[in-house]
Amino acid sequence: MGFFDRLKEGLTKTRKGFTEKIEQLVSGYATIDDEFLDDLEAVLIAADVGVKTVAALIADIKAGVKAKQINSPDDLVPFLKTRIAAILAAGEGAPRQAETGPTVIMVVGVNGVGKTTTIAKLGHYYREQGRRVLLAAGDTFRAAASEQLEIWGGRIGAEVIRHKEGSDPAAVAFDAVQAAKARNADLLIVDTAGRLHTKSNLMEELKKVHRVIARELPGAPHEVLLVLDATTGQNALSQARLFKEAVEISGLVLTKLDGTAKGGVIVAVKSELGVPVKWIGVGEKMEDLRPFVASDFASALFGDR
Amino acid sequence: MVFEGLADKLQQTFKKLRGRGKLSEADVNDAMREVRMALLEADVNFKVVKDFVAKVKERAVGHDVLESLTPAQQVIKIVNDELTNLMGGTQSRIAISPKPPTVVMLVGLQGAGKTTTAGKLALLLKKQNKRPLLVAADVYRPAAIKQLEVLGEKLEIPVFTLGDKEKPVVIAKKAVEHAQAYANDIVLIDTAGRLHINAELMDELKAVKQTVRPHEILLVVDAMTGQDAVTVAESFNNDLGLDGVILTKLDGDARGGAALSVKAVTGCPIKFAGMGEKLEALEPFHPDRMASRILGMGDVLSLIEKAEQAIDIDKAQALEKKLRKEEFTLDDFLDQLQQVRKLGSIDQILGMIPGMGGLTKKLQGAEFDEKQLKQVEAIIRSMTKKERRDPNIINGSRRKRIAAGSGTRVQDVNRLLKQFADARKMMKQFQQHQKSGRKGGFKLPFMR
Ligand SMILES: Nc1nc2c(ncn2[C@@H]2O[C@H](COP(=O)(O)OP(=O)(O)OP(=O)(O)O)[C@@H](O)[C@H]2O)c(=O)[nH]1
Ligand SMILES: Nc1nc2c(ncn2[C@@H]2O[C@H](COP(=O)(O)OP(=O)(O)OP(=O)(O)O)[C@@H](O)[C@H]2O)c(=O)[nH]1
Ligand SMILES: [Mg+2]
Ligand SMILES: [Mg+2]
Numbered sequence: 001m002g003f004f005d006r007l008k009e010g011l012t013k014t015r016k017g018f019t020e021k022i023e024q025l026v027s028g029y030a031t032i033d034d035e036f037l038d039d040l041e042a043v044l045i046a047a048d049v050g051v052k053t054v055a056a057l058i059a060d061i062k063a064g065v066k067a068k069q070i071n072s073p074d075d076l077v078p079f080l081k082t083r084i085a086a087i088l089a090a091g092e093g094a095p096r097q098a099e100t101g102p103t104v105i106m107v108v109g110v111n112g113v114g115k116t117t118t119i120a121k122l123g124h125y126y127r128e129q130g131r132r133v134l135l136a137a138g139d140t141f142r143a144a145a146s147e148q149l150e151i152w153g154g155r156i157g158a159e160v161i162r163h164k165e166g167s168d169p170a171a172v173a174f175d176a177v178q179a180a181k182a183r184n185a186d187l188l189i190v191d192t193a194g195r196l197h198t199k200s201n202l203m204e205e206l207k208k209v210h211r212v213i214a215r216e217l218p219g220a221p222h223e224v225l226l227v228l229d230a231t232t233g234q235n236a237l238s239q240a241r242l243f244k245e246a247v248e249i250s251g252l253v254l255t256k257l258d259g260t261a262k263g264g265v266i267v268a269v270k271s272e273l274g275v276p277v278k279w280i281g282v283g284e285k286m287e288d289l290r291p292f293v294a295s296d297f298a299s300a301l302f303g304d305r
Numbered sequence: 306m307v308f309e310g311l312a313d314k315l316q317q318t319f320k321k322l323r324g325r326g327k328l329s330e331a332d333v334n335d336a337m338r339e340v341r342m343a344l345l346e347a348d349v350n351f352k353v354v355k356d357f358v359a360k361v362k363e364r365a366v367g368h369d370v371l372e373s374l375t376p377a378q379q380v381i382k383i384v385n386d387e388l389t390n391l392m393g394g395t396q397s398r399i400a401i402s403p404k405p406p407t408v409v410m411l412v413g414l415q416g417a418g419k420t421t422t423a424g425k426l427a428l429l430l431k432k433q434n435k436r437p438l439l440v441a442a443d444v445y446r447p448a449a450i451k452q453l454e455v456l457g458e459k460l461e462i463p464v465f466t467l468g469d470k471e472k473p474v475v476i477a478k479k480a481v482e483h484a485q486a487y488a489n490d491i492v493l494i495d496t497a498g499r500l501h502i503n504a505e506l507m508d509e510l511k512a513v514k515q516t517v518r519p520h521e522i523l524l525v526v527d528a529m530t531g532q533d534a535v536t537v538a539e540s541f542n543n544d545l546g547l548d549g550v551i552l553t554k555l556d557g558d559a560r561g562g563a564a565l566s567v568k569a570v571t572g573c574p575i576k577f578a579g580m581g582e583k584l585e586a587l588e589p590f591h592p593d594r595m596a597s598r599i600l601g602m603g604d605v606l607s608l609i610e611k612a613e614q615a616i617d618i619d620k621a622q623a624l625e626k627k628l629r630k631e632e633f634t635l636d637d638f639l640d641q642l643q644q645v646r647k648l649g650s651i652d653q654i655l656g657m658i659p660g661m662g663g664l665t666k667k668l669q670g671a672e673f674d675e676k677q678l679k680q681v682e683a684i685i686r687s688m689t690k691k692e693r694r695d696p697n698i699i700n701g702s703r704r705k706r707i708a709a710g711s712g713t714r715v716q717d718v719n720r721l722l723k724q725f726a727d728a729r730k731m732m733k734q735f736q737q738h739q740k741s742g743r744k745g746g747f748k749l750p751f752m753r
Contacts, residue, residue, distance in 0.1 A: 042351055045345060045351045045532065046350075046351055046532050047532070048348075048531040048532050048533070050345075050346070051342055051345045051346060052346075110529070110554070110557070111416070111418070111554060111582065112415075112416025112417065112418060112527065112554075113416060114415070114416060141582070142452075142582070143420075143451075143452045143453075143455035143456050143459075144448040144449075144451040144452035144454075144455050145448075147447075147448040147451045147452075148446075148447045148448035148451075148452070150448075151447035151448055152447055165455075194582075196554065196556060196557040196558075197557070197558075198556075198557050198558045199556075229416065229527075229529075231414060231527070231530050231531065231533055231537075232527075232529045232530065232531055233348030233529065233530060233531025233532060233559075233562070233563070234346055234347075234348055234531065234560070235348070235529040235557070235558065235559040235560070236529075238558055238559075256414075256415065256500075258500065259414070259500045259501075259502065259533070259537075260500075260501070260502060260533055260536050260537075261531065261532075261533035262533075265531065284415065284445070284446075
């Protein structure tokens with residue numbers, strides 16, 4: 001059999017539900033042996049949890065077996081879910097808000113992860129609560145980025161502050177903060193252009209936007225949300241590290257969880273950087289935003305959606 | 306650097322192998338564990354990794370260690386060759402239909418880079434004296450049409466749109482008719498991003514395919530994609546029959562294992578690499594570069610190649626024998642240095658190694674700097690043949706003569722002789738360690 005054929009056959013096997021697979025595992029193995037752990041490892045790696053984190057989790061399992069917290073294979077998945085949920089839940093809390101005046105949320109991330117759409121969703125969420133929302137079109141680089149945000153603004157009933165393409169994003173942020181104060185907005189959400197975390201000039205530009213917001217409104221930005229695409233693999237770690245270094249992110253948004261990718265890399269992101277996941281995106285519509293629930297996420301890592 | 310180099314780890318793994326004849330299965334298993342880790346960290350799909358590792362193992366077991374003084378590098382080379390082969394040759398072109406217009410459709414997940422890539426391809430084709438027509442068939446994403454129009458305007462390339470009220474099938478059909486009427490020889494259809502599991506939207510693409518029969522359907526894949534790349538690529542391929550892949554956002558630090566995954570499940574050539582947001586940033590895809598990138602090794606491979614060319618295998622084997630018989634002379638020492646020098650300056654060599662690899666450390670440990678190398682060379686050259694063979698005869702007056710002849714100071718000559726004596730002693734110890742099966746800490750480069 002050729003390489004591709006073998007692979008195809010293998011993939012068909014892996015695609016079978018993991019829940020089903022784990023059930024098979026549980027009934028098929030008398031004890032938690034290495035083979036069992038190998039299969040479990042495959043489940044987690046397939047969910048993008050990453051080899052190092054998986055190794056740490058497997059070590060936890062071994063400790064759990066020793067400590068008699070795990071006595072049979074049936075105990076194993078619940079044990080792991082609890083463990084992963086605990087990692088993810090630490091530091092969870094309500095979104096930070098300004099005591100008086102507008103709350104400013106800045107949204108950052110690499111290209112195409114869903115920043116602008118997430119802003120629309122967040123705006124919609126707060127509009128539903130009767131808040132006055134203002135959006136800042138801080139992506140002055142990508143073709144029709146402002147138009148995109150403007151269309152969303154129209155749909156959710158939020159005003160959009162925009163300059164023309166190619167202008168300084170810090171100037172947009174400046175104007176937007178002034179407008180938010182003058183118009184008594186409850187919330188200002190600042191869109192930024194997608195940028196790869198490795199491009200230092202673009203990261204400097206982002207810092208400048210952040211500085212301007214902080215200077216014009218003490219205490220702001222109250223939240224800096226890093227948007228991560230659930231389809232992304234281990235590179236999300238590098239993204240989170242470098243964005244955190246540049247603008248001290250306060251929370252994560254995990255988008256595109258309506259697909260088949262599980263976004264397991266956030267377990268590593270969370271345990272390394274301590275930044276909590278606040279929201280998840282589950283579609284392209286403005287309603288498709290959910291608060292992040294660690295235990296649900298942990299369960300989903302093992303099951304098919 | 307986030308990832309410790311695979312080269313380093315393999316070096317560690319193979320340390321214990323010195324002096325043995327062939328790589329045993331157990332040795333190779335150890336090495337393959339490292340290879341597996343490296344590939345998984347690079348986001349190659351775990352299933353693809355498993356099969357790949359099995360394949361490499363077959364080739365590596367029984368490989369002759371003596372033939373290669375550097376088994377770690379040999380294994381890396383095998384891994385790299387296999388990776389490169391698997392990713393296929395360079396086929397960075399759009400197959401032009403003899404009967405114009407050539408129709409190309411870009412498909413993929415949300416945000417992968419389809420619209421930007423459509424603009425990039427249009428520019429590339431325009432430079433080749435084609436007359437491309439961009440087609441706005443994304444009727445869902447807010448301002449998707451406008452985005453393409455802005456790109457078209459910048460590039461001075463026409464954009465065909467019927468607004469967002471018509472169905473993509475209709476838009477595509479009318480666009481091809483338009484191209485025929487206006488002598489556009491290439492039609493580039495930008496489609497909306499969609500999930501591979503969205504049956505309705507996948508059916509929409511199938512309908513477009515049925516209607517306009519594209520010559521090329523290209524899947525646009527984000528280089529940062531993780532394990533799910535295989536699922537996505539396989540679905541798109543099953544539903545549409547892909548002709549090629551374009552990998553985007555390779556200008557970042559993603560290791561890009563998705564390239565391998567996608568290639569493995571679709572068998573389609575990876576045609577281009579997106580290297581930035583600018584419209585010029587589209588490059589031919591290089592399987593060999595991608596392989597080293599996935600392995601996280603920077604230019605280490607080109608270094609290995611250089612080493613292979615520069616280092617004379619026969620000489621190296623003769624040296625190995627001498628080492629064993631403890632007949633290592635200053636001539637051999639000089640010879641070693643010259644072989645290293647052939648690789649370029651030490652700075653250059655170090656520069657090729659990402660993240661302070663094992664070799665870097667070794668060289669630093671030995672405190673070789675460029676100037677010192679030249680000095681050492683001069684000193685040894687000023688010795689007689691006899692002196693080089695038997696440094697013990699080099700007394701005070703000979704030292705003075707050598708210093709004068711090489712334009713150095715007597716202290717420099719003393720230091721070299723001391724270093725050489727130390728090296729010899731180390732080798733002796735090393736040989737004994739080998740015999741007693743303990744690990745050695747011998748430090749000359751390229752001798753492992
Ligand atoms: N399926 C799905 N698609 C999403 C989700 N969030 C965003 N998208 C889609 O992803 C694509 C990119 O979204 P944008 O909001 O434009 O992403 P961005 O990060 O602002 O992109 P840039 O500004 O170009 O860097 C669009 O097609 C969105 O509709 C989600 O949760 N699920
Ligand atoms: N750094 C970098 N960014 C890229 C590259 N290709 C595309 N992008 C950016 O990625 C983001 C998404 O690109 P689009 O072309 O809008 O992606 P799309 O697939 O058309 O998105 P949807 O239509 O929403 O599915 C934009 O910010 C682009 O500028 C690339 O090669 N490198
Ligand atoms: Mg955006
Ligand atoms: Mg698009």
